[in-house]
Amino acid sequence: MKVYLQHDKELEYPIVFNEETHKPDVLLLRYAICKHQYPSLIHHRNARKCAKKTITDALQRVCYFINQMSAQEQPDKSIGIHHLAATYKANMEPLIFGMYNEGDWSGDSIEQYVKAWRQYYRFLTSQGIEHQMFMPDTNEVTIRQDQADNFLSHTSYRKEQVGEQETAVDHNWKERHDDYYDSILTMDQFWLLYKEMFEVDPVYAVMAYTELVTCLRVSALIDYPLGPNKLNPKWKSYKVMEREKSVSQKLKYIAKGGKTKSLTVPVSMMDVFYNVYENPSVGITYQQRYKKFRDSYCKTKHAESSGWDKDKKPTWLQENGTPVSVRKYQKVIQDCALKLGFNAHSHMLRHTGVTQMLYRYIKDNGLLTGFNHTNQLLIADAHILLQQHLGHARIETTRLYIRTIERFISEANINMLLNTALSTSREHQEMLDNNPVLAKGIEVLEEAINGSDTFSYQSGKDAATIRPST
Numbered sequence: 001m002k003v004y005l006q007h008d009k010e011l012e013y014p015i016v017f018n019e020e021t022h023k024p025d026v027l028l029l030r031y032a033i034c035k036h037q038y039p040s041l042i043h044h045r046n047a048r049k050c051a052k053k054t055i056t057d058a059l060q061r062v063c064y065f066i067n068q069m070s071a072q073e074q075p076d077k078s079i080g081i082h083h084l085a086a087t088y089k090a091n092m093e094p095l096i097f098g099m100y101n102e103g104d105w106s107g108d109s110i111e112q113y114v115k116a117w118r119q120y121y122r123f124l125t126s127q128g129i130e131h132q133m134f135m136p137d138t139n140e141v142t143i144r145q146d147q148a149d150n151f152l153s154h155t156s157y158r159k160e161q162v163g164e165q166e167t168a169v170d171h172n173w174k175e176r177h178d179d180y181y182d183s184i185l186t187m188d189q190f191w192l193l194y195k196e197m198f199e200v201d202p203v204y205a206v207m208a209y210t211e212l213v214t215c216l217r218v219s220a221l222i223d224y225p226l227g228p229n230k231l232n233p234k235w236k237s238y239k240v241m242e243r244e245k246s247v248s249q250k251l252k253y254i255a256k257g258g259k260t261k262s263l264t265v266p267v268s269m270m271d272v273f274y275n276v277y278e279n280p281s282v283g284i285t286y287q288q289r290y291k292k293f294r295d296s297y298c299k300t301k302h303a304e305s306s307g308w309d310k311d312k313k314p315t316w317l318q319e320n321g322t323p324v325s326v327r328k329y330q331k332v333i334q335d336c337a338l339k340l341g342f343n344a345h346s347h348m349l350r351h352t353g354v355t356q357m358l359y360r361y362i363k364d365n366g367l368l369t370g371f372n373h374t375n376q377l378l379i380a381d382a383h384i385l386l387q388q389h390l391g392h393a394r395i396e397t398t399r400l401y402i403r404t405i406e407r408f409i410s411e412a413n414i415n416m417l418l419n420t421a422l423s424t425s426r427e428h429q430e431m432l433d434n435n436p437v438l439a440k441g442i443e444v445l446e447e448a449i450n451g452s453d454t455f456s457y458q459s460g461k462d463a464a465t466i467r468p469s470t
Contacts, residue, residue, distance in 0.1 A: 001082050002070045003028070003063050005056075007307040013055040014307075016063060031123050032059060042123045045164070053219055053254065061116035068095055084124075084131045092117065092133065092168070100173055107173025114168045139165040179403035183351045189342060190352065196336035201319055203289075204332045206277040208349055213269045215353040218326055218346045220253040226278075226286075226315040231260065238274035241267045284319050292321025351404075359405050 002019040013036060016028040034041055035050050035058060050058075069091060070080045081091060096114060099105040121133045141164070185193070190212065198205035211221050228235045231252040241249065248264045255261040278286045294310050297303050297320070308314065308323060316324035330346050337344035 001080075002067050004305060005059060005063060006305050007056075013052055014059060016059060017305075027124070027129065028059065028062065030127070031062070031120060034123060035119075041126055042119060051254070051259075057112075058116045058119065061113045062120045064113065065092075065095070065117050065120075083133075084129070087132045088135050088168075092135070096168060100170075107169060107171075110173065111166050111169045115166055118166075118168070136167045138167055141165045179400055179407055180351045180355065181404050181407045183348050184355055184404065184408075185344060185348055185352045189337075189340075189344070190349075192340050193333070193336055193344060196340060197332055200332055200336065202277055202280065202283060203316055203318060203324060204329060204336075206273060207316060207324065207329055208333065208346075209272055209276075210269060211346060211349040212353045214251070214263060214265060215350050215357065216253065216263075217255075217350060218329065220255065221346075222316065222324070222326055222329075223253065224315050225251070226313060238267070238270040238278075241270055286317070289317040289319060289321055292319075293317055293323070295321070297321040297323075351401075354401055355404055355408075358401050359408075362405065 003016050003025055004019055005014045006017055007014040013032045016025045016032075017023065018025055032055055035055050037049065039050060066083045069083050069086050072081060072091060072095065073079055074081060075090070086092065096110060099110050099113075100107065118135055118138075121131060121135065124131050190208075194205050194208060197208055207221060210216070210224060211218065214221075214224075216224070225232050225235045227237065231254075235251075236244070236246065236249055240246075246267055248266045249270075250262050251265045252260055252262045275281070290313065293308075293314070298308060298310050302322075303309070306323070306325075314323040316329075318324060333344055333346050333349075
């Protein structure tokens with residue numbers, strides 16, 4: 001049995017279809033409904049209804065498991081086993097070890113998949129569906145919350161919660177970091193990555209640039225508006241912003257957990273989006289990409305299974321008219337970085353953007369004197385900034401960024417992070433000489449970094465201003 005997901009943006013979650021019959025899989029449909037509406041029926045600790053993104057991620061992970069089972073070699077040399085007949089020792093455990101030892105998966109990624117598989121089998125048990133999957137019991141752990149982590153709510157005194165520790169994944173596989181130092185790209189690396197992605201297709205370079213500047217997660221980046229939509233009915237094009245001399249505009253997006261958040265998008269970013277991707281002076285325009293989308297791509301089975309049709313207008317399109325998927329974008333980043341001799345993934349662009357934003361805020365507000373991550377006033381101030389711009393809920397996440405900057409400063413590498421000189425190497429100069437469109441994009445980002453745009457947030461009665469400067 002093999003399955004596939006069919007996405008429809010009008011539904012609360014995608015539908016899983018059997019690859020042979022092309023009919024919806026009833027069990028997985030019931031699972032999605034239950035997870036969305038009645039999560040406590042799956043497990044008593046699941047009290048909150050799940051958002052579309054959470055359900056989609058869970059379904060993708062369960063589908064991955066089902067399809068891996070259908071292709072797995074069995075002890076009798078036969079190929080494939082139905083997931084209801086699969087066992088932990090004979091089928092799931094070998095898959096987990098293969099993901100780590102052969103597939104080069106990180107321990108954290110594997111754990112997310114295994115948690116989804118466990119939850120799905122819990123659902124089957126709750127529904128009285130017979131199966132053979134008996135996974136090792138999880139460990140009950142107490143998660144203690146320091147009151148300092150909850151400074152935004154001084155009336156809450158609940159300091160601990162009971163959670164689960166996944167036992168099906170070796171904890172030695174999981175990496176633990178005190179900061180994001182190893183997940184930050186230097187500007188040299190970013191521009192080289194930008195160039196490499198531009199050569200694959202400018203759409204990927206502009207997506208990377210957008211993720212760096214806005215610090216959006218990739219799931220929200222994919223839904224970046226081309227024009228007005230339900231979340232952003234007053235969204236302005238670059239030309240309108242230019243005519244009205246607008247410095248920035250607010251972007252509403254669906255954040256982690258399904259909540260609606262907003263952030264500020266500078267006009268300089270809209271400039272790059274328009275002049276490098278939407279309407280470049282050299283190369284294919286968005287309208288040409290969209291014509292191929294309507295005339296060619298929408299007639300394919302892939303379009304049908306992905307929920308795309310002529311009435312929809314995706315923001316990110318490849319030159320052949322195919323919409324850019326999250327996985328395709330992530331793969332291009334990884335492949336281009338590998339070709340350049342370093343590792344990179346899309347979330348590193350978010351980490352890099354956040355670190356730069358936070359560093360500029362600290363520097364421009366004169367907070368570098370005596371700077372260290374134990375400065376609680378600094379952490380509280382920075383957390384308000386990041387919470388409003390990025391939706392950070394836990395102050396410990398903010399501490400990781402503070403520690404990252406502290407480490408860059410202590411190792412005298414802050415200039416590597418914030419180095420924005422256009423010609424920092426012969427390769428950079430050749431890149432600019434040979435690619436005027438790329439040079440334009442870099443020039444615009446330089447202006448943003450050097451302080452052409454202003455971002456602000458309100459903290460109590462005082463307003464702090466962040467100017468993106470080097």
